[in-house]
Amino acid sequence: MIGSFFFILFSGIAYGVLLFLMSAGLAVTQGLMRFANLAHAAFAMLGGYIAVTLMNDLGWPFLLTLPVAAFGTAIFAAVLERLLFRRFYNVSQLYQIMLTVGLVSMAAAAATYIWGATTQPVTMPAYLSGSSQIGGFSVDHYRLFLIAAGGLVVWGLIWAVDSTSFGAKVRAAVDNRRVAMSCGINVDRLFMSSFFIGSALAGLGGALAINLVGLSPTFAVDFLALVLIVVTLGGQGSMKGTLLAALLLGIVDVGGEYYLPQTGPFIIYALTVIVLFWKPNGLFVAA
Amino acid sequence: MTIIERSASPAAASAASARAHRVFARSSRWRWEEIAFWILAAASIVAFPTHLVLIAQVLITGLFALSFDLLVGYAGIPSLGHAAFFGLGAYTAGLLARAGWGEPISGLLAAALVAGIFGLLLSVVVSRLTGIALIMITLGVGLLLYEAAHSARDLTGGDDGLSGITMWPVLGQFPFDFYGRTAVIYTFVVVFLLYLVARRIVNSPFGLELKGIRENVRRVPAIGVPLRYRYMVAFTVSAALAGVAGGLLAQITQTVALSVLSFDRSASVLIMVMIGGMGTLIGALAGAAAYMVAQDRLSDLNPVYWNFWVGLLLVLFVLFARGGLIGGADRFIAWIKSRRGGA
Numbered sequence: 309m310i311g312s313f314f315f316i317l318f319s320g321i322a323y324g325v326l327l328f329l330m331s332a333g334l335a336v337t338q339g340l341m342r343f344a345n346l347a348h349a350a351f352a353m354l355g356g357y358i359a360v361t362l363m364n365d366l367g368w369p370f371l372l373t374l375p376v377a378a379f380g381t382a383i384f385a386a387v388l389e390r391l392l393f394r395r396f397y398n399v400s401q402l403y404q405i406m407l408t409v410g411l412v413s414m415a416a417a418a419a420t421y422i423w424g425a426t427t428q429p430v431t432m433p434a435y436l437s438g439s440s441q442i443g444g445f446s447v448d449h450y451r452l453f454l455i456a457a458g459g460l461v462v463w464g465l466i467w468a469v470d471s472t473s474f475g476a477k478v479r480a481a482v483d484n485r486r487v488a489m490s491c492g493i494n495v496d497r498l499f500m501s502s503f504f505i506g507s508a509l510a511g512l513g514g515a516l517a518i519n520l521v522g523l524s525p526t527f528a529v530d531f532l533a534l535v536l537i538v539v540t541l542g543g544q545g546s547m548k549g550t551l552l553a554a555l556l557l558g559i560v561d562v563g564g565e566y567y568l569p570q571t572g573p574f575i576i577y578a579l580t581v582i583v584l585f586w587k588p589n590g591l592f593v594a595a
Numbered sequence: 596m597t598i599i600e601r602s603a604s605p606a607a608a609s610a611a612s613a614r615a616h617r618v619f620a621r622s623s624r625w626r627w628e629e630i631a632f633w634i635l636a637a638a639s640i641v642a643f644p645t646h647l648v649l650i651a652q653v654l655i656t657g658l659f660a661l662s663f664d665l666l667v668g669y670a671g672i673p674s675l676g677h678a679a680f681f682g683l684g685a686y687t688a689g690l691l692a693r694a695g696w697g698e699p700i701s702g703l704l705a706a707a708l709v710a711g712i713f714g715l716l717l718s719v720v721v722s723r724l725t726g727i728a729l730i731m732i733t734l735g736v737g738l739l740l741y742e743a744a745h746s747a748r749d750l751t752g753g754d755d756g757l758s759g760i761t762m763w764p765v766l767g768q769f770p771f772d773f774y775g776r777t778a779v780i781y782t783f784v785v786v787f788l789l790y791l792v793a794r795r796i797v798n799s800p801f802g803l804e805l806k807g808i809r810e811n812v813r814r815v816p817a818i819g820v821p822l823r824y825r826y827m828v829a830f831t832v833s834a835a836l837a838g839v840a841g842g843l844l845a846q847i848t849q850t851v852a853l854s855v856l857s858f859d860r861s862a863s864v865l866i867m868v869m870i871g872g873m874g875t876l877i878g879a880l881a882g883a884a885a886y887m888v889a890q891d892r893l894s895d896l897n898p899v900y901w902n903f904w905v906g907l908l909l910v911l912f913v914l915f916a917r918g919g920l921i922g923g924a925d926r927f928i929a930w931i932k933s934r935r936g937g938a
């Protein structure tokens with residue numbers, strides 16, 4: 309009983325950390341520009357494919373692929389933002405959805421064309437595979453690494469938002485973009501840098517996700533809903549809210565799979581719809 | 596209108612009312628694209644007797660796209676889960692026929708009723724939301740229904756779908772035949788009649804209010820339109836129409852596949868309406884026809900490439916041609932007219 313409870317909590321937190329990495333960027337950019345980017349999960353997918361290609365074709369060690377996946381994804385996303393997304397900040401949300409749905413569709417097709425439709429094989433280094441017994445509980449090494457590495461990133465991110473002048477500017481612009489602009493904050497540049505960082509996190513999340521959830525061209529569509537759910541429940545623009553929502557979702561998902569495997573993702577969607585009925589602006593936002 | 600009539604002098608009021616009549620008369624005039632579409636649709640039934648089922652499916656998808664256009668093109672409510680209503684209608688009609696009541700028209704009414712009631716309930720929440728929360732709730736409800744239908748194998752057949760649907764003859768006279776003759780004519784008549792209804796709705800003062808909401812959400816309440824109720828009515832009507840489309844598909848194919856509720860269906864209807872031209876009604880039908888015929892013609896193409904080109908097309912339309920095919924056709928006509936006028 310305690311063993312299974314521990315397993316759910318442990319795996320759920322590891323999964324939640326992944327979800328947070330993949331959603332954090334969207335929460336900030338959505339808060340800043342009210343831009344409904346459904347293609348954010350496609351950035352995570354790109355990070356995953358970069359990591360897989362470097363590992364399998366070029367023989368890079370796993371840990372070294374992570375910064376490249378993050379950086380490569382961010383560069384690609386920044387180019388896309390300059391060329392395409394910025395034309396859509398002041399138009400109806402409908403067009404934003406259509407643009408990004410189109411991009412997701414193209415991303416899935418392009419990934420199939422380049423990497424094939426099957427799930428990518430990944431072999432983790434020996435120090436990240438297997439598990440150990442700690443205090444009677446079985447602890448999976450990769451999930452432990454995920455929680456530790458993810459925790460470090462989360463801590464850095466929350467520190468950056470709470471305690472740096474960059475973070476203060478972001479918070480100001482999320483609260484009220486026009487007033488922030490009139491105070492001399494260059495919101496456009498702020499948005500570019502947070503878009504860059506957010507996409508890098510998504511790329512990192514995608515690279516870290518491949519060993520846990522597998523990587524295939526449906527990744528972008530599969531995680532589209534989950535990422536949106538995290539951002540909606542967490543409240544746009546709030547780092548701590550996004551983190552809590554991601555952890556909650558991770559634990560509920562793992563728990564649901566453990567106790568009620570036949571219902572699939574039903575529990576997550578039901579939870580989301582119920583919460584939105586009750587608190588439309590997000591679970592962790594002060595009304 | 597009512598404010599002017601109440602406050603101004605009788606003469607001014609009647610002038611205003613005459614002006615209003617002229618506005619509505621002009622906007623409800625049949626456009627050439629509409630006439631062309633329906634003539635082509637009728638002609639294709641005669642011209643392609645081996646493709647009757649495809650034609651019927653094009654018309655059904657067109658009705659589904661039409662219902663979506665009412666929602667996004669007129670009321671300006673984005674949705675990523677419109678397949679929910681289509682699927683509810685399909686399962687309602689399918690289950691009713693399986694339970695022994697195979698009368699088609701009352702089956703469609705039941706489909707409309709169930710989808711409409713569900714839409715009404717959902718609209719209570721949806722009308723309070725904006726932005727990403729609005730998208731999320733439509734997406735979430737769509738996914739929820741899909742998963743529910745997937746798990747409820749006893750009721751819906753799950754992955755295997757619902758089969759064993761037997762329909763009675765339409766109006767007690769015309770039995771469904773193997774070639775789809777009855778199916779296509781039945782579908783044509785139902786879709787055409789509902790098209791007239793939808794046309795009447797958007798060209799009414801209510802339709803004008805919806806367009807006002809789409810253009811400026813803040814100003815419309817300021818002139819006394821209760822925004823929330825308009826949203827709710829638009830959502831309910833759109834849901835009921837989508838339900839009829841789903842019911843039609845269940846009746847003429849005599850099966851219900853789980854894909855009636857799929858996210859792909861919600862996404863593709865977005866593409867169809869965008870390609871055809873949002874907020875025109877006929878654009879939704881034309882877009883659905885273009886999409887379905889292209890998909891049928893290119894069916895030997897790898898679906899992967901199909902997704903790529905459809906995605907690219909959507910991006911290009913949204914970048915350069917937000918009016919869609921109908922908007923493009925209108926501009927083309929205007930260009931010809933201006934050239935003729937200039938010469």
